[in-house]
Amino acid sequence: MEHIITIEGGAAFAVSTEEDSLLRGALRAGIGMPHECSVGGCGACRFDLVSGDMETLWAEAPGLSERDRKRGKRLACQSRPRGDCTIRIRCADEYTPAVAPRRGLARLEGRRQLTPDMSEFSLRTAWPAAFLPGQYALLYPPGTEGARAYSMSNLPNADGLWQFVIRRVSGGRGSNALFDRLGVGDEVAIDSPYGNACLRDTPAREIVRIAGGSGLAPMLSIARAALARPDAPPVRFFDGARTAADLCGESLLGDCPPPHRLSYTPVLSMPDASPGWRGAVGFVHEEVKRALPQPLDRYEFYFAGPPPMIDAVQTMLMHKHGVPFQQIHFDRFF
Ligand SMILES: Cc1cc2nc3c(=O)[nH]c(=O)nc-3n(C[C@H](O)[C@H](O)[C@H](O)COP(=O)(O)OP(=O)(O)OC[C@H]3O[C@@H](n4cnc5c(N)ncnc54)[C@H](O)[C@@H]3O)c2cc1C
Numbered sequence: 001m002e003h004i005i006t007i008e009g010g011a012a013f014a015v016s017t018e019e020d021s022l023l024r025g026a027l028r029a030g031i032g033m034p035h036e037c038s039v040g041g042c043g044a045c046r047f048d049l050v051s052g053d054m055e056t057l058w059a060e061a062p063g064l065s066e067r068d069r070k071r072g073k074r075l076a077c078q079s080r081p082r083g084d085c086t087i088r089i090r091c092a093d094e095y096t097p098a099v100a101p102r103r104g105l106a107r108l109e110g111r112r113q114l115t116p117d118m119s120e121f122s123l124r125t126a127w128p129a130a131f132l133p134g135q136y137a138l139l140y141p142p143g144t145e146g147a148r149a150y151s152m153s154n155l156p157n158a159d160g161l162w163q164f165v166i167r168r169v170s171g172g173r174g175s176n177a178l179f180d181r182l183g184v185g186d187e188v189a190i191d192s193p194y195g196n197a198c199l200r201d202t203p204a205r206e207i208v209r210i211a212g213g214s215g216l217a218p219m220l221s222i223a224r225a226a227l228a229r230p231d232a233p234p235v236r237f238f239d240g241a242r243t244a245a246d247l248c249g250e251s252l253l254g255d256c257p258p259p260h261r262l263s264y265t266p267v268l269s270m271p272d273a274s275p276g277w278r279g280a281v282g283f284v285h286e287e288v289k290r291a292l293p294q295p296l297d298r299y300e301f302y303f304a305g306p307p308p309m310i311d312a313v314q315t316m317l318m319h320k321h322g323v324p325f326q327q328i329h330f331d332r333f334f
C-alpha cells in the first residue's frame with residue numbers, strides 16, 4: 001500500500017504505508033527534501049500541509065518553535081502520511097540522496113569500550129555498508145520511542161560492517177538502551193545512510209577536522225577516507241574532550257596509513273581533572289584558531305559535536321574569519 005504525496009507546484013511521489021516518516025519516504029523515493037538531523041532537532045525539514053491527513057509523531061520536537069506551531073508548520077521527519085496529501089516545501093538537488101537509504105535489521109557483532117562513557121559498536125547487515133564518509137545511520141534502540149542518529153566511524157564496505165562510536169548520555173533513553181539492552185548477537189533496526197556533511201572532492205585545500213566528544217565518529221570516517229586518497233592534502237585533526245580519560249581519537253586513527261599526513265591535536269576543556277596534562281586546553285575552536293596558520297579560508301572544515309560547539313566553530317569561521325559557507329560541513333548532535 002502506498003500514499004501519493006504531491007509537492008505544490010512540483011513532483012508527486014509514492015510513500016509506502018510501512019514508512020515511519022514523510023522525510024524518510026521522500027528521500028527513499030529520490031526526492032531532495034531538505035533535512036539535517038532526521039530526528040526532530042534542527043527544523044530543516046519544516047513544511048506546510050496543504051491538504052490530506054498527516055499524523056504527528058513527536059508533538060514536542062524542538063525543531064519547531066512556538067511561532068512555527070502557531071503558523072501550522074510541521075516537521076517531515078516527525079510526520080507520517082495517513083492518506084494522499086499535498087504539501088508545500090522547497091526541495092533542492094543538494095538533498096537528493098547520493099546513496100539510497102535502506103532499512104532492515106543489523107546484528108550486534110561486538111562492542112569495545114573506548115573511554116568511561118564511549119564504546120565502539122560493530123553491527124553487521126546482510127547487505128553492503130554503502131554510505132559516504134561523514135554520513136549517519138538511524139538506529140531504533142530497543143524499547144525506545146523514535147529513532148536515534150549515529151554516525152558511521154568506519155569506511156563503506158561490501159561486508160555489511162557498520163561501526164559507531166556511541167556515548168552513553170546520562171538519563172538518555174536511546175543511548176542507555178543500546179548499552180544495556182542490546183547484547184552481542186541481538187538485532188536492532190537500522191535505516192541508513194543519511195546526512196550531507198560528507199567528504200567532498202576538494203583535494204586542493206588542506207582539510208581540518210574538529211570533533212567534540214562523540215562527534216569523533218564521522219570525523220574518523222572522513223579522516224580515514226581522506227588519508228586513503230594518494231593525492232589528498234594533509235589532514236589536521238582537532239579532538240575536543242573534557243579530560244584525558246575521554247580521549248580516544250589518536251588510538252582509533254592509529255590504523256590510518258601514512259601518519260606523516262595526519263596531525264592530531266587533543267584539547268581538554270577540564271584539564272584540572274587530568275593531572276600532568278601538558279597539551280592544549282580550553283574550547284576546541286579556540287585551539288583551532290590559535291594553532292592553524294592563517295588565513296583560515298584556505299582550509300576545508302568538517303566538524304561534528306554538541307550544538308554549542310557547532311555554533312561556536314561556525315561563528316568563529318564565518319563571522320570572524322570570513323570562511324565561505326561552501327567550505328564548512330558539519331553535523332549538530334541533537
Ligand atoms: C546527525 C547526528 C549524528 C549523531 N551521531 C552521534 C554519534 O556518532 N555518536 C553519539 O554518541 N551520538 C550521536 N548523535 C546523538 C544521538 O543521536 C543521541 O541524541 C544521543 O545518543 C542521545 O540520545 P538518548 O536517547 O540517549 O537521549 P534522549 O535525551 O532520550 O534523546 C535525545 C534525542 O532523541 C530524539 N528523541 C527524543 N525523544 C524522542 C521521541 N519521542 N520521538 C522521536 N525522537 C526523540 C531527539 O532527537 C533527542 O534530541 C548524533 C546526533 C545527530 C543529530
Ligand code: FES
Nearest residue numbers: 038042043063077
Ligand atoms: S531534519 Fe527534521 S528536524 Fe532536523
